[in-house]
Amino acid sequence: MIAQVSGRLAAKQGDRVVVHTAGGVGYEIAVPLGVMEQLPPVGESVSLATELVVREDGWALYGFRDESERRFFQRLIGVTGIGPKLAIALMSALGVERGARALRERNIALLSSVSGIGKKTAERLALELADKLREFEGPGAGGAAASHDGTSEAALKALERLGYDTAQADRALRDVLAADGGGSTETLVRRALHLLTGG
Helix, strand or coil, rough: CCCEEEEEEEECCCCEEEEEEECCCEEEEEEHHHHHHHHHCCCCEEEEEEEEEEEEEEEEEEEEECHHHHHHHHHHHCCCCCCCCHHHHHHHHHHHHHHHHHHHHHCCCCCCCCCCCCCCHHHHHHHHHHCHHHHCCCCCCCCHHHHHHHHHHHHHHHHHHCCCCCCHHHHHHHHHHHHHCCHHHHHHHHHHHHHHHHC
C-alpha cells in the first residue's frame, strides 16, 4: 500500500499531477478538483495522502490533502458499482463535507447532478452510506483545509448554471488551476469561461 507520497510537484495537467520523490521516482496521481485547487506551484514541495487502487486493467494512484479525504474516498469506492472515477467526480463536484451531508440526508437530486451518477446509483450510495459518514460533517471535517473546498465547488456550480455540463466545467477548472493556481470564485469562473469559449 502506498499511503503517502511526498516530494517535488513536477507537473499538473487535467485531473493528474506528477510528484518526484527524493528517491528519484515520479508518481502520477489523480486528484479531486478541491485538491488541485490547493496545490502549490510546480517545482515546490508537496505531500499527499494516497490510495492505490488495483484493478485487472491496471493500477492507479489517487491523492488527497489528508487522511480524512482518503477515508471518504475509500467509503465511496467500497459501494458496489462505484469506481474511483465516480468517487473522484463526486468529491470534485460536492467536496467532502457537502457530499457526506447529501448522502446522509439522502439528497438524491444533488447526488445525481454529479456527472456519471444517475438516480439509481445515487440511491444506492445513499442507502449504503447514509449512516456511516457522520465523521466527515461539521467543523473540522476533512482536516484543516476543509474550509477551502468552497471556491472551486462554487465555480463549478456557477459554470453549470451557465449551461455547461459537469464534466466540461470540471475539465476547464482543472486546466485553469493547473496553469494559474487558485484565485477567487469569480476569477476561476472567468478564466474557465475564457477556455470554454475559445478565448
